[in-house]
Amino acid sequence: MTVLLRGASPLPDASPDRPCVTELRLSAFAGHRGVTVPLAPFTVLTGPSGSGKTSALRALGALARLSGGAELAEVFPDPRGHVPERARPDAQQRRGFRIGCTVAGPAGPVRLDLAVQAEPELRIVGERLTGPGITYLETALRDPGRRDVQAAWHTAGSVPVTRAPLPDDLLGTALLPLRVSGRTEGQRRVLAAAxxxxxxxxxxxxxxxxxxxxxxxxxxxxxxxLGGCDNLAAVLHRTRAECGTRHALLVAAARAGLAAPVVDVLTEPAADGAVRAVVERGAGLRTPVERLADGELRYLALALVLLTGPRVLAVDAAAEVPEAYQTLTVLADGFDRGLDPAQGAALTELAARMCARGHIRLVAAVGEGSGADRAARAHGAAVVDLKP
Structure with missing residues (x-):
């Protein structure tokens, strides 16, 4: 697998002090081996079918869920599907996969690398959290008969390293704020990195x-x-009432991507306290969204995602951290699926504007030859070509 980065002038990162993922590493994951994917504020993954665009998004989504405290089995319900096909079991019949990322922020670039055993049983067998010239955390499976890993984290006090067991089904990095007191300068560096x-x-x-x-x-x-946008109508009902400015932007986007005319996008009551979404056409004419084409519905849903935030989207944001210090990352598979060229161009332009403002970061997978990669590159996106 090779990666080609295309795009001469990617969008600048508008929020350098906010932690954000700048690199995804797929050391051995599904069809990927030794692949590094650079991530900009607006990144487009392209490549032929089977090149691993979806699996790259899944790896990044898995790291996000683990960082929120999700258990390994919840994140990887079918772990064998992520083991590279040609991976051979060792003497103990063990096989697994390895993924990682780099997160930039006030603590400098911090690398997280994770080794997961998928067979014969699912468990984390190794984790490293590192910065330039320093290892903040390192874990390893010492005793296969125990349900934990041996962890060592930087202390730089009277004892240079603290050692203790950590569960083998949770991300150790996410547990460090509960285990590290922050009494020494070294411990404070570990906490900042984690x-x-x-x-x-x-x-x-x-x-x-x-x-x-x-x-x-x-x-x-x-x-x-929700991720499938099943509850589009209820969210439209909420956002139209909460923020007139963003709703006006959504209506403007709808005019660019839906069959004309479009006066408003709103909801109306249905049975038993439910609502349905409708497009206001003017002169008293309304079109229920169930009559829209698939491409129109996908376009409308993606525009809504780009114009909302973590309080509206079903994301596991860090509640203890002010929203101003967080960056929402949208992982959009099939970003151009079902869209005609005009819809794709309008949605790409909207995405570029939102990413340039620092409102979101977007990693979008598009089909090869669809033209979406060229449109994204024209708007400053970093286009990453995954080649099998």
Missing amino acids: EQTVVGLRSAFACDPDPARMRAPVPVRADRL
Whole structure:
């Protein structure tokens, strides 16, 4: 697998002090071996079918969920599917996969690398959290009969390294704020690195709108947008009432991507406290969204994602960290799926504007030859070509 970075002038990072993921490493994951994917404020993954665009997004989403405290089995319900096909078991019949990332922020670049055993049982067998010239945390499986790993983290006090067991089904980096007191300068550096990594990873929203699930009315209280955008109507009901400015931007985007005319995008009551989304056409004419084409529905849902934030999207943001110090990362699989060229161009332009403002970071997978990569590059996106 090779990676080609295309795009001469990518968007500048508008928020250098906010922790953000700048690199994804797929050392041995699914079809990837030794692959490093640089991540800019707006990154587009392209390549032929089977080149691993979806698996790259899944790896980044998995790291985000682990940083939020999710258990390994919850994040990888089918771990064997992520083991490289040609990986051979060792003498103990063990096989696994390795992923990692780099998170930039006030503590400098911090690298997280994770080794996961998928067979014969799922467990974390190694984790490293490092910075330039320093190892903040290192874990290793010492005794296969025990359900923990041996961890060592930097102390730089009377004892240079602290050692203790950590669970083998949770990310050790996410546990450090609970284990490290912060009494020494070394411990404070460890805490800063761990917190930067967790904050940079946690605010991730994996999104792939499914038109088949977006047409039915939904309960009005289901107003945090799901990854499949099933509850589009309830979220529209909420955002239209909460922020007129962003709703006006959504209506402007709808005019660019839906069949004309578009006066407003709103909701109306359905049975039993549910709402349905409708497009206001003017002169009293409304089109329920169930009548929209699949491409129109995907376009509308993705525009809504780009114009909202972590309080509206169903993301596991770090509640203890002010929103101003977090960066929402949207992981959009099939970003151009079902869209015509005009819709793709309008959505790409909207994405570039939001990313340039620092409102979000976007990692989007697009089909090879669709033209979406060229449109993204024209708007300053970093285009990463995954070649099998």
